[in-house]
Amino acid sequence: MFLSACVGVASTIVLFVSPTFAVDKTVDAQLVAKLKTAATMIDRLNLLSDDQLLYNFSANPMYSWKPGSVCNANAATWPLLSTFGVTVAQLNLGPCAMLAPHLHRANNLVVAVTGSTHTYMVQENGARLIEQILTPGMMTMFPLGSVHSMYNMGCESNQLYSFLDSGDPGTLNLAQSFFMMPQEIGMQVMPFINLSNGNWNATAQLIPAVGTGSQDGSDACRTKCGLNSDD
Ligand SMILES: *[C@@H]1O[C@H](CO)[C@@H](O)[C@H](O)[C@H]1NC(C)=O
Ligand SMILES: *[C@@H]1O[C@H](CO)[C@@H](O)[C@H](O)[C@H]1NC(C)=O
Ligand SMILES: *[C@@H]1O[C@H](CO)[C@@H](O)[C@H](O)[C@H]1NC(C)=O
Numbered sequence: 001m002f003l004s005a006c007v008g009v010a011s012t013i014v015l016f017v018s019p020t021f022a023v024d025k026t027v028d029a030q031l032v033a034k035l036k037t038a039a040t041m042i043d044r045l046n047l048l049s050d051d052q053l054l055y056n057f058s059a060n061p062m063y064s065w066k067p068g069s070v071c072n073a074n075a076a077t078w079p080l081l082s083t084f085g086v087t088v089a090q091l092n093l094g095p096c097a098m099l100a101p102h103l104h105r106a107n108n109l110v111v112a113v114t115g116s117t118h119t120y121m122v123q124e125n126g127a128r129l130i131e132q133i134l135t136p137g138m139m140t141m142f143p144l145g146s147v148h149s150m151y152n153m154g155c156e157s158n159q160l161y162s163f164l165d166s167g168d169p170g171t172l173n174l175a176q177s178f179f180m181m182p183q184e185i186g187m188q189v190m191p192f193i194n195l196s197n198g199n200w201n202a203t204a205q206l207i208p209a210v211g212t213g214s215q216d217g218s219d220a221c222r223t224k225c226g227l228n229s230d231d
Helices: 002-006 009-016 029-037 041-046 079-083 174-180 183-189 200-204 219-224
Strands: 068-073 087-093 098-103 108-112 117-122 130-134 139-142 147-152 158-164
Touching: 029 079, 087 098, 087 147, 098 174, 108 130, 117 139, 130 139, 174 183, 174 200, 183 200
Parallel strands: none
Antiparallel strands: 068 087, 087 158, 098 147, 108 139, 108 158, 117 130, 117 147
16 A cells, blocks of 8 residues: 555656755855854844845745645745744645655644645554644644645645744655665565565655655546546
């Protein structure tokens, strides 16, 4: 089930998309250094123009609706947040699009603006799976270190905002990190995996790329929305 969810015809096409999209690039490390050593807020404000106090999510390099995106305003993309201890992410999910199971080193609140989004969260071993459906104006939480995932239940694009209590919360996708472990470890955990040509690394390459942060959702949803017609 793990693999069938991750490996699909579409995923092989995105295999060679440049991995430079996978993580946020630090736009101005020098400014971050100056902001961090500034003594006071006034000193920090004097380092920033009025324009630098506005963040435009639509101009984030990840911004995309096919299949979707996670546009982070964080220490990397908006230098002033390096001293705030906060990240705000705009989640743009095309029809059926999903965020693969992942975690952060920060507490996370997610608020739906449009659409219906099904969320899943597991806090730790022994904790129950928590599922929620987020509709406009509804918020849920993913505590620090929890594994969570979500998908757009609808055939229209939907949008949410995500708030994290760190300027550098990171995102760690489970599937990619699992396959970075040695084959001997992975196959003991999941002996039923049908490796591509018997090759662990080649199988790992079939996991949909992190890309702009979102990936295509389930076949069932895509069929319902008429998105599988050209498969
Ligand atoms: C935000 O960025 C987008 C994409 O670059 C641009 O089209 C839009 O004009 C910007 N909005 C403002 C208010 O600057
Ligand atoms: C494993 O994958 C191969 C193709 O890569 C396929 O022919 C075979 O039927 C699969 N085996 C199982 C048990 O799913
Ligand atoms: C798989 O990748 C790991 C890590 O990059 C490497 O050490 C190992 O030699 C690779 N194995 C094969 C069979 O290519």
